[in-house]
Amino acid sequence: MAKRLSIGRTVFEGEIRVELITGYSKLSKNEKIKWLVDQCPDLNENFHQDLLGTEFSSREKQERFDQFSENTIGNFHIPFGVAPNFLIDGQSFAVPMVIEESSVVAAAAKSAKFWSLRGGFKTAIPSVTKRGHIYFEWDKEFSLFESFFEKQKERILNSTLDLNRNMEKRGGGILGIKLETLKSAKEPIYRIELSVNTCDAMGANYINSLLERINETIEEILPAEINSFYQPIMAILSNSTPECLVESKVSCKLSELGSVDGLTSHDFSHKFVKAVEVAKLDPSRAVTHNKGIMNGVDAVVLATGNDFRAIEASCHSYAARDGQYQSLSNAKVEGDYFEFSVRLPLALGTVGGLTKLHPLAEASLKMLGHPDARTLMSITASVGLAQNFGAIRSLITTGIQRGHMKMHLNILNQLGANKSQEELAIRYFEDKVVSFSAVQAFLQQLN
Amino acid sequence: MAKRLSIGRTVFEGEIRVELITGYSKLSKNEKIKWLVDQCPDLNENFHQDLLGTEFSSREKQERFDQFSENTIGNFHIPFGVAPNFLIDGQSFAVPMVIEESSVVAAAAKSAKFWSLRGGFKTAIPSVTKRGHIYFEWDKEFSLFESFFEKQKERILNSTLDLNRNMEKRGGGILGIKLETLKSAKEPIYRIELSVNTCDAMGANYINSLLERINETIEEILPAEINSFYQPIMAILSNSTPECLVESKVSCKLSELGSVDGLTSHDFSHKFVKAVEVAKLDPSRAVTHNKGIMNGVDAVVLATGNDFRAIEASCHSYAARDGQYQSLSNAKVEGDYFEFSVRLPLALGTVGGLTKLHPLAEASLKMLGHPDARTLMSITASVGLAQNFGAIRSLITTGIQRGHMKMHLNILNQLGANKSQEELAIRYFEDKVVSFSAVQAFLQQLN
Numbered sequence: 001m002a003k004r005l006s007i008g009r010t011v012f013e014g015e016i017r018v019e020l021i022t023g024y025s026k027l028s029k030n031e032k033i034k035w036l037v038d039q040c041p042d043l044n045e046n047f048h049q050d051l052l053g054t055e056f057s058s059r060e061k062q063e064r065f066d067q068f069s070e071n072t073i074g075n076f077h078i079p080f081g082v083a084p085n086f087l088i089d090g091q092s093f094a095v096p097m098v099i100e101e102s103s104v105v106a107a108a109a110k111s112a113k114f115w116s117l118r119g120g121f122k123t124a125i126p127s128v129t130k131r132g133h134i135y136f137e138w139d140k141e142f143s144l145f146e147s148f149f150e151k152q153k154e155r156i157l158n159s160t161l162d163l164n165r166n167m168e169k170r171g172g173g174i175l176g177i178k179l180e181t182l183k184s185a186k187e188p189i190y191r192i193e194l195s196v197n198t199c200d201a202m203g204a205n206y207i208n209s210l211l212e213r214i215n216e217t218i219e220e221i222l223p224a225e226i227n228s229f230y231q232p233i234m235a236i237l238s239n240s241t242p243e244c245l246v247e248s249k250v251s252c253k254l255s256e257l258g259s260v261d262g263l264t265s266h267d268f269s270h271k272f273v274k275a276v277e278v279a280k281l282d283p284s285r286a287v288t289h290n291k292g293i294m295n296g297v298d299a300v301v302l303a304t305g306n307d308f309r310a311i312e313a314s315c316h317s318y319a320a321r322d323g324q325y326q327s328l329s330n331a332k333v334e335g336d337y338f339e340f341s342v343r344l345p346l347a348l349g350t351v352g353g354l355t356k357l358h359p360l361a362e363a364s365l366k367m368l369g370h371p372d373a374r375t376l377m378s379i380t381a382s383v384g385l386a387q388n389f390g391a392i393r394s395l396i397t398t399g400i401q402r403g404h405m406k407m408h409l410n411i412l413n414q415l416g417a418n419k420s421q422e423e424l425a426i427r428y429f430e431d432k433v434v435s436f437s438a439v440q441a442f443l444q445q446l447n
Numbered sequence: 448m449a450k451r452l453s454i455g456r457t458v459f460e461g462e463i464r465v466e467l468i469t470g471y472s473k474l475s476k477n478e479k480i481k482w483l484v485d486q487c488p489d490l491n492e493n494f495h496q497d498l499l500g501t502e503f504s505s506r507e508k509q510e511r512f513d514q515f516s517e518n519t520i521g522n523f524h525i526p527f528g529v530a531p532n533f534l535i536d537g538q539s540f541a542v543p544m545v546i547e548e549s550s551v552v553a554a555a556a557k558s559a560k561f562w563s564l565r566g567g568f569k570t571a572i573p574s575v576t577k578r579g580h581i582y583f584e585w586d587k588e589f590s591l592f593e594s595f596f597e598k599q600k601e602r603i604l605n606s607t608l609d610l611n612r613n614m615e616k617r618g619g620g621i622l623g624i625k626l627e628t629l630k631s632a633k634e635p636i637y638r639i640e641l642s643v644n645t646c647d648a649m650g651a652n653y654i655n656s657l658l659e660r661i662n663e664t665i666e667e668i669l670p671a672e673i674n675s676f677y678q679p680i681m682a683i684l685s686n687s688t689p690e691c692l693v694e695s696k697v698s699c700k701l702s703e704l705g706s707v708d709g710l711t712s713h714d715f716s717h718k719f720v721k722a723v724e725v726a727k728l729d730p731s732r733a734v735t736h737n738k739g740i741m742n743g744v745d746a747v748v749l750a751t752g753n754d755f756r757a758i759e760a761s762c763h764s765y766a767a768r769d770g771q772y773q774s775l776s777n778a779k780v781e782g783d784y785f786e787f788s789v790r791l792p793l794a795l796g797t798v799g800g801l802t803k804l805h806p807l808a809e810a811s812l813k814m815l816g817h818p819d820a821r822t823l824m825s826i827t828a829s830v831g832l833a834q835n836f837g838a839i840r841s842l843i844t845t846g847i848q849r850g851h852m853k854m855h856l857n858i859l860n861q862l863g864a865n866k867s868q869e870e871l872a873i874r875y876f877e878d879k880v881v882s883f884s885a886v887q888a889f890l891q892q893l894n
Contacts, residue, residue: 021532025553040816053504076525083518084471092466116467182725189721278582288686310738413804
């Protein structure tokens, strides 16, 4: 039953007439693709075939998958890889990683093995508290609201009992509620902060439901004579989770470091600590340094069906918490010990969301032995630290470019090299600086 | 030719014996998967079949794809969707978005249409400069290096001529080079900053190659008597790109806003501006607010084969540039005009990297009419702004939870509802607060 495409409204933008399509979301997947092909002269009919080629072979899986998001026309592929040999808190893991960037999985695996032979990663989780807020204006003396809130706090919290039942059974629930005033607003804005423990769930839906319920209760029970002064702006969880923290650490004696890529353990550790110091001092470097940590973190976050935008926002804002954006990791040499550590706010879940719904996320969690949220936090932070170790190691020894370009064949692919040309090129550039134009020149002289 | 799995070394971690695998990266894909299944009691043989079911149907595509990253065992799927009706600088786009989170594409499409009828998105790109640095220590009076650097600057830059050839042909290249001292290091650390224009490429390889060449040249031409004072720490591009900026803006008369979800244009715009003000004042809110912008940005970044970790790092650190992490977007009412805008540092590429290698990224760029990097910056920032508009609109009217939970059927999927139960549930919760436990209770009473 094909629906007619209805071009809804025509608007004029200067000289240009723009046609809007209405009801696109209601078209079938095939019709959506057909419309696109009609719109874009460059998409030929193979496009349709190509998109079908991206789907799960199981019909049932694909149908479920299509409900994750809206207006889907296919499945976008990202390489699904594995970094074996992670030893974390005495347990061994082969970690699933989803990432399109070359060298990341290789670097993680290399660092994992290096540290497995030196005691592995040790982690700690100081706290797992998450927060949400109701923001509102109040058009009278605020003491009126304050005394209402103090008196009715119990009743307000009790109104969420039905939402809390499951979470409390699992040992979580509401930890606290408090009233605050936002600093330096021209006209005062207030917030109610709710602290919660969401156990193994990321908890966004749970927190938002609690907040909206609390807001409704307040509107309901505020006495008539002051009810209209309460002007809620919004109610929402916070992706800033500075109290949902995990630390991961590696350390060993300098003598155990051995010589690393041609540097003595003394020179390597000195240069390593300097490189981290640069990322403490210079925000321009800190951004790239932390990006490297997130290469590892996000790969695990994606693989396990978690939300990488939430984790990115949380970690980078945490890096700026002291007023200057800086490195999330720390390195030091104390006595004859080298220590490298990271502290990250990672609000991850292992139940709910897509964790069980995405067939590959489910497989990732199986590969990790069905971790609880805390264990997943430990694994993820350790992969971030491994990644950071690998990047700094390359930077201070061979240089990122030499190591990096060697690894990835993208450049050869792009230049249309065949297998034998690829091998010749890799051998030739073994001890040379790789650049696009140098590889291009090399390939040209082969022809 | 099957390779034997070699368990390389056995290490002891307290009581636990850990077996490391060596040579995992050299195994074939099948052997890699087999090893995983052997390791994880929970992965049965279907796992192998499932992974094969994720691959491209074209052998050639899959082989190329497998070279993007290391240790790949399959392709991880993320929904590939489309948000039509984006009117940006007078041009109409159906924007490809890759995102696993529900409601994001729907919200982008809804905001796109809303603003297409009100003039669309207007963008500007003040500058596209990117930077890279060489960090080093200098063990003598620094004036010695300074005078060397001033005298030899020309020669140092000339040593990169072969690397610059292609970029200069396209109108890019090196814009400047300068010497700086890092503030507040105990022992002084110095940096050389290189500014470049990388045209339509993201440019990471190019910048890193330049920096490593410059470092080599300095080491080569520093006079023998001061050569050993130069101690390079590292050379690397910066993902902090505060001078590679794009602004996107929507605006209209208050009267053109009309009534939005039950609020008059006056009340809507007042509440909207307040909501953005909260994200200026309160970092806890700003993180979530910007996360919403990045939902849109990253979806386009992924779809076009760009690196979302780089874009995340750049944007969030930019949000902290004034010492307090805050909103990346701004809203105001001036006279009878409503204006909403965002400014983002987006170092995107439309050539190089995976843009042409990933078959679906290539399709995305076709859908967008082969944009140059500037146009892709404009599109991406506009999708971020649309996303932010949609999120704030929901938050200040129906509430995120009511809107959000309605949209996504994940919760019903998770609870194992069948099609008819789904429909009943959606109808029942039309005007109610959706929570996991409420939906669970509803489904139970259906049985």
